[in-house]
Amino acid sequence: MKSLENTKVGFIGFGNMAQAMAEGMILKKAVGPGQIYACAKNWEKLRKNTEEKGMNPCKDAGEVVEKADIVIIAVKPYMIQEVIKPVKQMLKGKILVSVAAGVPFDKYEEILEPGTHHLSTIPNTPVSIGEGIIICESKHSLTEEEFSLVESLLSSIGLVQSVETKQLSVAGTVSGCGPAFASMFIEALSDAGVQHGLPRALSYKLASQMVAGTGKLQLSTQAHPGAMKDAVCSPGGTTIVGVAALERRGFRSAVIDAIDAIEKKK
Known part of the structure; x- marks a missing residue:
C-alpha cells in the first residue's frame, strides 16, 4: 500500500479551505510542504501563499494533476465542471477528493470520465490546526487501499466521519x-x-x-x-x-x- 511519505497532494483551487487543509497537513506532519502542489486563478497570490511555506505553485490544473497522487478539488461548486473539463482524462488514474459542499457522488459521476475514482467530502476550518471535521460521503468509488490512504491523510487534520448521501448536507x-x-x-x-x-x-x-x-x-x-x-x-x-x-x-x-x-x- 502507498504511504503518505511518498504521496503527493494537489489542490485545484487554493482559497481559504484549501489553505487550511494544507496548513493542517504540514502542521501535523502528514506530508511535507514539498509534497503539496496547488493552482489558482491569481498567480501572484498563489505564489505568495505557497512558496513562502515551501509548497509548489502550479500554472494550471493540468500541472497539478500531473504531479499529484491525490487531487483535491477545492473550488466553488459552480466552477467544478469548468475546472475539470480540461483534465478529465488525466484524472482517471488519480484519487480525486472533492471539498465542494453540495456536490455528491452522483453529480460527479455525471461530470467525470467513467471509471474515475472519487470521494466527496465537507471539511471545516479547524482542519488548519488539526482539530477539524471532515464529513465524507459513504458512497464513493475509491478502492479499499485508496480510501485507507485518503483517510490516513484526512484523519491527521481532524475527525473523519462518513455519512449517507442524504445526511451529507446537514x-x-x-x-x-x-x-x-x-x-x-x-x-x-x-x-x-x-x-x-x-x-x-x-x-x-x-x-x-x-x-x-x-x-x-x-x-x-x-x-x-x-x-x-x-x-x-x-x-x-x-x-x-x-x-x-x-x-x-x-x-x-x-x-x-x-x-x-x-x-x-x-
Whole structure:
C-alpha cells in the first residue's frame, strides 16, 4: 500500500479551505510542504501563499494533476465542471477528493470520465490546526487501499466521519457552519466578561478554552449534553440562573432555526 511519505497532494483551487487543509497537513506532519502542489486563478497570490511555506505553485490544473497522487478539488461548486473539463482524462488514474459542499457522488459521476475514482467530502476550518471535521460521503468509488490512504491523510487534520448521501448536507452544515456560531458565542461570552471587568484577551482565552474543553469532554465521555449541563447546575445556584435566562431568550430554538435557514437555502 502507498504511504503518505511518498504521496503527493494537489489542490485545484487554493482559497481559504484549501489553505487550511494544507496548513493542517504540514502542521501535523502528514506530508511535507514539498509534497503539496496547488493552482489558482491569481498567480501572484498563489505564489505568495505557497512558496513562502515551501509548497509548489502550479500554472494550471493540468500541472497539478500531473504531479499529484491525490487531487483535491477545492473550488466553488459552480466552477467544478469548468475546472475539470480540461483534465478529465488525466484524472482517471488519480484519487480525486472533492471539498465542494453540495456536490455528491452522483453529480460527479455525471461530470467525470467513467471509471474515475472519487470521494466527496465537507471539511471545516479547524482542519488548519488539526482539530477539524471532515464529513465524507459513504458512497464513493475509491478502492479499499485508496480510501485507507485518503483517510490516513484526512484523519491527521481532524475527525473523519462518513455519512449517507442524504445526511451529507446537514452534517456539513452542523460541522461547517458551526464554527461561525461557536465563534459568535465565544465573542458574546467574552463581551460579558469584559463588561464585568475581565481584560479582553483574558476573556477570549477563557471562553475559547471553555468551548474547546467542553467539546473534548463530551467526545471523551459520550455523555448526553443535557446531563453535562445538569452536572454544572446546582439547585438554586448561579449556573441555573444563566441557563434560565438563555431559555427565556430562545437560545436553543435560535440555533435550530439557524440550521433550518441554511438547509432551506440550499
